[in-house]
Amino acid sequence: MTAASSARVRAAVAAVVDPELRRPIGDLDMVREVEVDGALARVSIVLTIVGCPAAQRIEREVTEAAASVPGIGEVAVDVGVMTPEERRALTERLRAGRPARQMPFGADSLTRVILVSSGKGGVGKSTVTANLAVALAGRGLRVGLVDADVHGFSIPGLLGIAPGTQPTRIDDLMLPPVAHDVKTISIGMFLREGEDVVAWRGPMLHRTITQFLTDVFFGDLDVLLIDMPPGTGDIAISIGQILPHAEVLVVTTPQQAASEVAIRSGLVARRTGQRVIGVVENMAAFALPDGSLLDLFGSGGGAEVAAALSKDADEVPLLVSIPLSAALRAGGDSGAPVVVGEPDDDAARAISALAETIATRGRGLSGRSLPFSAPGR
Numbered sequence: 001m002t003a004a005s006s007a008r009v010r011a012a013v014a015a016v017v018d019p020e021l022r023r024p025i026g027d028l029d030m031v032r033e034v035e036v037d038g039a040l041a042r043v044s045i046v047l048t049i050v051g052c053p054a055a056q057r058i059e060r061e062v063t064e065a066a067a068s069v070p071g072i073g074e075v076a077v078d079v080g081v082m083t084p085e086e087r088r089a090l091t092e093r094l095r096a097g098r099p100a101r102q103m104p105f106g107a108d109s110l111t112r113v114i115l116v117s118s119g120k121g122g123v124g125k126s127t128v129t130a131n132l133a134v135a136l137a138g139r140g141l142r143v144g145l146v147d148a149d150v151h152g153f154s155i156p157g158l159l160g161i162a163p164g165t166q167p168t169r170i171d172d173l174m175l176p177p178v179a180h181d182v183k184t185i186s187i188g189m190f191l192r193e194g195e196d197v198v199a200w201r202g203p204m205l206h207r208t209i210t211q212f213l214t215d216v217f218f219g220d221l222d223v224l225l226i227d228m229p230p231g232t233g234d235i236a237i238s239i240g241q242i243l244p245h246a247e248v249l250v251v252t253t254p255q256q257a258a259s260e261v262a263i264r265s266g267l268v269a270r271r272t273g274q275r276v277i278g279v280v281e282n283m284a285a286f287a288l289p290d291g292s293l294l295d296l297f298g299s300g301g302g303a304e305v306a307a308a309l310s311k312d313a314d315e316v317p318l319l320v321s322i323p324l325s326a327a328l329r330a331g332g333d334s335g336a337p338v339v340v341g342e343p344d345d346d347a348a349r350a351i352s353a354l355a356e357t358i359a360t361r362g363r364g365l366s367g368r369s370l371p372f373s374a375p376g377r
């Protein structure tokens with residue numbers, strides 16, 4: 001009875017998923033002794049580093065998993081720390097043979113890299129990107145999100161990541177915080193106090209972005225979204241060089257005045273070899289309670305940008321028109337993305353439809369097989 005129970009407790013505990021590494025702790029060699037003494041289960045586990053931010057959660061879930069085994073009434077969990085050798089073995093396993101210091105999103109990568117750009121700031125690019133990432137993750141895709149919008153690192157806040165949150169470091173691996181199932185990194189997390197990326201010169205920026213895409217360990221991703229700074233500055237050009245196979249979404253508003261700059265940002269992306277896969281119109285007309293539409297920012301901007309980018313090139317469709325929405329704005333302010341908080345809101349529906357289009361359309365003309373794997377992380 002005892003032997004059988006300890007095997008069952010071990011199996012239950014081994015299935016607990018490390019929230020940062022996103023693998024069962026059994027696979028990560030984190031489960032040590034498991035003993036059952038009557039109704040008492042004693043379980044010892046080891047974590048990667050002292051003060052691992054996920055420690056409390058893992059300990060709680062291990063306790064719950066052990067207690068769920070029939071016959072177990074009490075659980076004692078002992079939490080230890082891996083030795084440097086054990087940690088090295090773990091990081092090697094996580095890299096799955098990929099050498100350290102190699103940028104994993106090169107042309108042969110199976111991850112779709114999608115840059116979200118806009119001509120100017122304030123069109124809702126970051127808000128749309130954060131919600132799109134969450135909506136894609138909700139469809140079972142493995143999603144990473146890089147906040148490269150140096151004019152205001154807003155992605156962590158939009159996803160409810162507490163200010164000051166840093167990636168967890170296991171030796172030279174940096175693990176991105178996970179929010180709403182999205183692995184999220186902001187260049188803002190790498191700046192020293194008072195440092196301002198906007199003032200950096202091109203080569204320094206280039207080096208930093210390359211290093212950043214190399215050193216952060218995202219694991220296998222289906223999609224990596226990058227929230228770009230607005231416009232066509234040094235970062236857009238650098239990312240264009242580092243990720244020439246990336247796809248680009250251009251976000252604009254219905255306002256005619258916004259179109260011009262949005263078109264330019266799409267053309268610059270294309271010049272670096274990237275493919276503009278569509279236009280997203282945000283802040284479009286919304287329905288008043290009496291059913292009439294209020295188009296605060298006019299109309300037609302999205303279609304105009306799409307038409308201009310389709311000239312002399314593959315057709316660039318207007319993928320979606322997202323209405324103005326108080327719920328979308330409020331969800332951004334509180335860090336609870338509207339696509340999960342109020343999925344029936346019109347803007348949430350529009351963003352979910354965009355996620356569906358992107359997920360099902362694949363890379364289209366690039367002629368590569370769909371990188372999406374079955375859900376399961």
Ligand code: ADP
Nearest residue numbers: 121122123124125126127283323324325329332
């Ligand atoms: P950008 O990244 O383009 O600078 P943000 O995502 O920061 O823009 O959005 C700017 C502001 O507009 C934010 O306060 C955001 O909540 C709000 N916003 C974005 N999209 C909408 C929308 N469809 N309806 C209402 N408010 C929106």
